[in-house]
Amino acid sequence: MNKRFLIVLFIVSFSVKAQGERFTFGFLPEASLSYKISENYSVTHKIESQNGIYDSNNLNEELEYVHRLTDLQSFISRKLSPFVKAGIGYQYRIEEGENTHRTIQQVSILQRESFYRIGHRIRIDETFYKEAPLLFRARYRIKGQVPLQGLSLDPGEKYLSVSNELIYMTQSSEDDLENRFAVSLGFYFDDKNKFEVGLDYRTDDYLVEDRFRHRLWFKLGYYKSL
Amino acid sequence: MLQINTILFFLLCVAIGNAQEKNEVEKRVKKGEVHERAIEWLNDAFEKKRKTKWYLQTDGEKEVFEAKLKHKNHLHSVEFDLDGNVRNVEVLIDENELEREVLKVILTYLKANYTKFSISKIQIQYTGEGENLEDVIDEDEFEDITINYEIEFYGKSDTEDELWEGLFDAKGTFLEKRVINLKATDNLDY
Numbered sequence: 001m002n003k004r005f006l007i008v009l010f011i012v013s014f015s016v017k018a019q020g021e022r023f024t025f026g027f028l029p030e031a032s033l034s035y036k037i038s039e040n041y042s043v044t045h046k047i048e049s050q051n052g053i054y055d056s057n058n059l060n061e062e063l064e065y066v067h068r069l070t071d072l073q074s075f076i077s078r079k080l081s082p083f084v085k086a087g088i089g090y091q092y093r094i095e096e097g098e099n100t101h102r103t104i105q106q107v108s109i110l111q112r113e114s115f116y117r118i119g120h121r122i123r124i125d126e127t128f129y130k131e132a133p134l135l136f137r138a139r140y141r142i143k144g145q146v147p148l149q150g151l152s153l154d155p156g157e158k159y160l161s162v163s164n165e166l167i168y169m170t171q172s173s174e175d176d177l178e179n180r181f182a183v184s185l186g187f188y189f190d191d192k193n194k195f196e197v198g199l200d201y202r203t204d205d206y207l208v209e210d211r212f213r214h215r216l217w218f219k220l221g222y223y224k225s226l
Numbered sequence: 227m228l229q230i231n232t233i234l235f236f237l238l239c240v241a242i243g244n245a246q247e248k249n250e251v252e253k254r255v256k257k258g259e260v261h262e263r264a265i266e267w268l269n270d271a272f273e274k275k276r277k278t279k280w281y282l283q284t285d286g287e288k289e290v291f292e293a294k295l296k297h298k299n300h301l302h303s304v305e306f307d308l309d310g311n312v313r314n315v316e317v318l319i320d321e322n323e324l325e326r327e328v329l330k331v332i333l334t335y336l337k338a339n340y341t342k343f344s345i346s347k348i349q350i351q352y353t354g355e356g357e358n359l360e361d362v363i364d365e366d367e368f369e370d371i372t373i374n375y376e377i378e379f380y381g382k383s384d385t386e387d388e389l390w391e392g393l394f395d396a397k398g399t400f401l402e403k404r405v406i407n408l409k410a411t412d413n414l415d416y
Contacts, residue, residue, distance in 0.1 A: 034412045044416055075416065082380065082389045082408060085415060108415040110408070112346065119414025143414050150279060150294075151301070153409070154252045161413070190251070191410050223413045 021212045026052035026068070028200060028217035035226040037076075044087075046073040050217070069095040075104070083110040091125075102127045116146040121165075133172040141165035145186065159186040161196060167204075178204035182219065194223040248391050248406045252281040252292065260291050261310030267356055268293055268304060271363040297363070303349075312356045315363065316349040316376065324348060324375070331398030332377065340381035347378035351393075372396075378406065 030048035037043055050068040058064060070093070077087030089104035106123035120142055127135040143163035147153040160183075167178040184198025200217040257265065260280050268278065278295040283305075290313065291306040301318040321329065336343045352362050354371040361367040373396040380389050392403040 032412055032416050034410070034416075044412065046416055073416075077415070081382070081387050085411075087415070106415075108411065110411050110414065112408075114347075117409075117414070119411060121415060145414065152252075154254055154281065156254055186413070194410075194413055196413060221413070223410075223416075225410050225412055 021056075021214060023054075023056040023214045023216070024052055025054040025216045026050060026066075026218070027220070029220045031222040031224070033224050033226070040079045042077050042079070042085075044073075044075045044077065044089075046075075047071070048073070069093055073104070075106075077108075083112070084108070093127075098130060100127055100129055115151040116144060119143045119145070135169060135171040137167055137169040139165055139167040141180075153188050155188065155190040157188055159188055160184070161186050161198070174208075176204065176208055177206040178202060179206075184219065184221070192225045196221045196223070248285070248404045250283055250285045252283045255280045255282045255291070260293075261306065261308065263310030264291055264293070264306040264312070265310075267306070267310070267312050267360070268295075271304075271360040272297055273364060302363075312359055314351055314353040315359055316351045319348050319350060321345060321348060328375070328394075328396070328398035332375070332394055332400075335394075335398075335400045336379065336381065340383050342382040343379055345377060345379045346389075349376040350374075351376050374401070 028048065028050055030046065032044055032046040034042055034044040047070065049070040052066040052068050053063050055064075055066075071091050072094070073089055073091040075087045075089035077085045079085055085108045087104075087106050087108070089106070091102040091104060093100045093102065102125050104123060104125040106121060108122075109120040111118040111120065121140070123139045123141070125137050125139075127137075129135070141163060142165075143161060145153075145159050145161045147157060147159050149157045153159055162184075163180075163182045165180040167180070169176050169178065180200060180202045182198055182200040184196040187195040189195070197220050200219045202215040202217065203213065204215075205211040205213050257278075257280055259282075272295065276295045276297065278293050281292045281294065283290050283292045289308060291308065291310075293304045293306070295302055295304075303316040303318075305313045305316070307313055324332075336345075351374045352359060352368075352371050353374070354362075358367075358370045361369065362371055375394040375396075375398070377392045377394060378389070379392060382388075389406045389408060390403045391406050393401040395401055
């Protein structure tokens with residue numbers, strides 16, 4: 001398993017390199033804590049950290065650990081119907097160079113099917129920099145969740161989740177696209193505790209010439225609600 | 227005094243409101259943990275050995291064992307008490323399998339009570355004595371059996387906007403309902 005994974009990594013990085021594109025690999029742990037504050041309102045706090053261990057731009061090609069950034073997010077959401085939630089959030093990003101502030105607005109829609117469910121998320125966010133102009137992004141994510149043991153997801157069972165997110169961003173009239181595709185294995189301990197482990201493949205700089213970038217993250221996420 | 231009454235009334239409403247919510251938790255259990263009587267009943271009723279999944283279901287107040295299996299292409303859920311006595315059998319069906327007259331009555335209720343609604347799941351619920359329930363499964367006989375329909379539906383009115391589990395009788399007349407609390411969506415939202 002490990003060997004195969006390294007081979008795939010090698011092939012991807014090699015093929016990417018042949019085209020002069022940048023490839024990075026790293027770990028992306030995240031954890032979220034959600035709780036209700038009233039019948040219709042809930043609060044979510046999330047921490048996420050990007051840790052690089054491989055970068056094709058490194059001259060010596062050796063694995064090297066770099067803490068890229070850590071995000072601290074807080075959201076407050078209002079339930080609009082059993083299936084629709086609207087929320088606003090704030091993110092503080094800790095990064096080398098400059099820590100940034102971001103405001104987030106989102107609507108999430110739950111689509112229930114007979115044995116699987118799909119979450120749609122429409123989000124816009126604004127990132128503020130000291131020197132650079134405002135970065136505006138509009139994003140849509142679709143995430144499906146399928147039980148792997150039987151037709152319904154019950155405590156102690158596993159599930160598969162697949163998601164794709166398309167992000168449009170614009171900063172001082174320069175725009176770009178990013179895509180994030182992720183596949184994870186989920187552990188549904190109970191409704192208040194979920195753990196997901198998988199790969200998150202991100203490509204960006206689609207609209208910028210000669211700067212196409214591939215990022216592969218090994219993602220670990222814990223979702224806790226009270 | 228009036229104020230205290232108001233508060234008490236409010237608290238009572240909250241308490242009743244909570245009692246009417248559906249918060250079922252199912253835990254997978256091994257066949258060995260289930261009462262023998264339940265396994266015997268299941269083997270007699272469904273005859274052929276089938277792939278059965280056993281669950282211990284809790285809704286906060288009572289605990290029951292539930293067996294889930296496929297029979298005649300329909301998902302069957304059989305509920306037993308902790309002593310292994312069968313309580314009811316539920317069969318998952320499609321909307322078009324429901325008798326037209328019954329569906330008509332149910333739709334009339336939904337139209338009258340909600341501005342927006344949609345049915346997401348229909349189960350026929352057979353309740354009765356063990357022997358009679360066995361006849362429902364292996365003989366298609368319905369003597370001394372209470373037939374109800376357990377229907378999961380989304381219903382929005384001016385005052386309510388929820389996912390419901392409604393119980394309707396054999397003719398489709400509304401009996402009772404409770405709110406279904408959906409599974410957490412934190413991993414889909416953030």
